[in-house]
Amino acid sequence: MHELSLVFFTVLAQCAVGIFLVLGCLQFASFGQRDRLQLLSRLQIASLVILGVAGLAAGTHLGQPLRAFNVIFGLEHLSPLSVEILTTSLFGGVAFTFIAATLLNILPALHRLVLLGAMALGVALLLAIANVYTLATVPTWNTDWTVFQFVMPAVVLGVMGAAVLVRSQSDRMGLFARHADKALSTIGLIALAVIATGFVLYLFWLGQLSTAIDPFMVKDYHHSLLAARFALLFLGVSLWIVPAMRGSNTGVRQPAVGFVLVLASELMGRIFFYDLHMFSTGL
CATH class of the missing domain: 1.20.120 (Four Helix Bundle (Hemerythrin (Met), subunit A))
Incomplete structure (x- = not known):
């Protein structure tokens, strides 16, 4: 790659x-x-x-x-x-x-x-x-879904990363940190739903493209990569949101691990994205 x-x-x-x-x-x-x-x-x-x-x-x-x-x-x-x-x-x-x-x-x-x-x-x-x-010469990228894929990581990683950082200073920020974490966890849950739904719709759109080669068959590992991406995304966000929804708004280790998993998930999604450029250019 x-x-x-x-x-x-x-x-x-x-x-x-x-x-x-x-x-x-x-x-x-x-x-x-x-x-x-x-x-x-x-x-x-x-x-x-x-x-x-x-x-x-x-x-x-x-x-x-x-x-x-x-x-x-x-x-x-x-x-x-x-x-x-x-x-x-x-x-x-x-x-x-x-x-x-x-x-x-x-x-x-x-x-x-x-x-x-x-x-x-x-x-x-x-x-x-x-x-x-967003290139007209690359059919798999020439779509508004490209913008979606490049904006949503900033949302989910930004919210999770900020939550971890705020939690690391919860003893100094007190009630403000707890309220912030609750608000961010709600936004994180919404972001998870949007990014998962949007990516599924993007894959559906990709499957409708009239191309000589099936985009999902460009690399042998694509199916495993996509499965791992979804698994890490849901697991990573859950490690933060589930305890937060139960009132645990100060622990850092578990949401930090979740952040790393979501980061890995986004890296996998981006690898899949770049692989489709290789396909569209015949490399």
Whole structure:
């Protein structure tokens, strides 16, 4: 699977954006509470670390990394790849600026505006990544389902990742952390239903394509891969949601394991996605 570096880049970048967005929403409810706002900003550092790992993964895909600066020339005609790289850089830069500003209490009157800008760039990044792969020349990608597949991981991984991080500081955030976890678990349950239903509908759409080769038979492991993906998705989310619904909103280990399982599930789904590009181009 020679696109493995892009598998990690896209999934991890979406995960980073999702975590930042969810924690950002919690921060909007925390303005006026300086200690809580700064604590949430410290947790947001995790999203920057994940984004950095995603960037390193993308760098390994470049045959000649020094030519990465050619992206600037691609902006002249709004190359989707150039827009993706530029948006990634802008999101990372503005997110870092917000985190640093809140931790150092620099220009607090502008914190809301900078946070809003970082969140807007995060959404733009999700759409920019999806736009790279919505190609008219690739029938298995030329669909709105591609956008769905590139946005929903940010939702489910963002909600779960943020929940794990908030739980890790539940002793310091007290009742706020418990209320946040209950709200996030409800959103997580809805996200699970949407992503599972949507992926099934996508597979149904894929099966209706008029192609020379059955997309599900491109690789011998596809059926096992899809089965494992669904199993890990449901198991991972259940490890967090079931205890949360029963009132256990402070334990970190079990939801952390669930997050790793869901991350593995999304990586499997992305491998399947890239395999279909190999099929459509005859590789």
